[in-house]
Amino acid sequence: MASSLRAGRRLCRALGPGGELEAAGLAPPLRARLEAALATEGAAGAADPRPLVPFRLLRELHEHLREQGSPLFLHELLEGSEIYLPEVVKPPRNPELVARLERIKVQLANEEYKRITRNVSGQAPRRDGTLADFGRQVRSVKAVVIAIFNFIITVAAAFTCTYLGSQFIFSEMAARVLAAVIVASMVGLAELYIMVRAMEGELGEF
Known part of the structure; x- marks a missing residue:
């Protein structure tokens, strides 16, 4: 489930010196957390190095802008940003369950093969229908x-x-x-x- 986004240049530029957020009068704790989030790189091993900003910080920023009556809108700051979807790590499968499924697949395949070749093979009809035919x-x-x-x-x-x-x-x-x-x-x-x-x-x- 997504819980953060990759910050675009607009958001980084707005938080920098002389940026639009400097004039909005951000509270020091909120500004510090935003700067810390923007100072970090993306997830380890990711192809996109853009920093990740949690949604909760963006909510606080949105509430602050609304309380201050700032003409700056959050969607304008998020221009060029993208929602970060972490890669889902699949849990390892139980080896016993995998082995059991393989045995079931083999058993079903054998039964299907016997059903298909029942009228082709000469042994099955002789074994099953000797007395009835006689x-x-x-x-x-x-x-x-x-x-x-x-x-x-x-x-x-x-x-x-x-x-x-x-x-x-x-x-x-x-x-x-x-x-x-x-x-x-x-x-x-x-x-x-x-x-x-x-x-x-x-x-x-x-």
């Missing part, structure tokens, strides 16, 4: 086998029923066999259509 494959194969078995049983049953039932209509075996083949073919085509639609629906879910 179960889905078994269920899929089982469903296909059952569908084929049902198709064969349905076609065979349609053929048998038509062959046995057609004996009341046809007396010749060739006609009965032909009728059974036609009915079994129609039932087989209907079952095949339903099975294909069901398999398309299952493939669409993957």
Whole structure:
């Protein structure tokens, strides 16, 4: 936080011999403190050697000029002056805290890397999804086998029923066999259509 300013030439000249502040009748203690402040150089190691004047001295000077009714204004004296902002010294960081933050950064980076490469690496899917993938494959194969078995049983049953039932209509075996083949073919085509639609629906879910 700023608590002083770098005095400009105007303020130094006004406080010197024959300056404007000499005619203002400054109190000796106030004048002595102002001269002492202007006699010192800037902060050690600073690039600007201009002296630093505390704000409290400037307040006292302002009050004195106002009490004396002086036509001289403080802002005129501060022409060319600049507020001095001391460099903020950062406290040293705790080494334990720095080490802990570094470990957390490394851990987060590793987790992010694993998340990104989870679908690229071949080990993670085999380790995590072996049983689930195998179960889905078994269920899929089982469903296909059952569908084929049902198709064969349905076609065979349609053929048998038509062959046995057609004996009341046809007396010749060739006609009965032909009728059974036609009915079994129609039932087989209907079952095949339903099975294909069901398999398309299952493939669409993957």
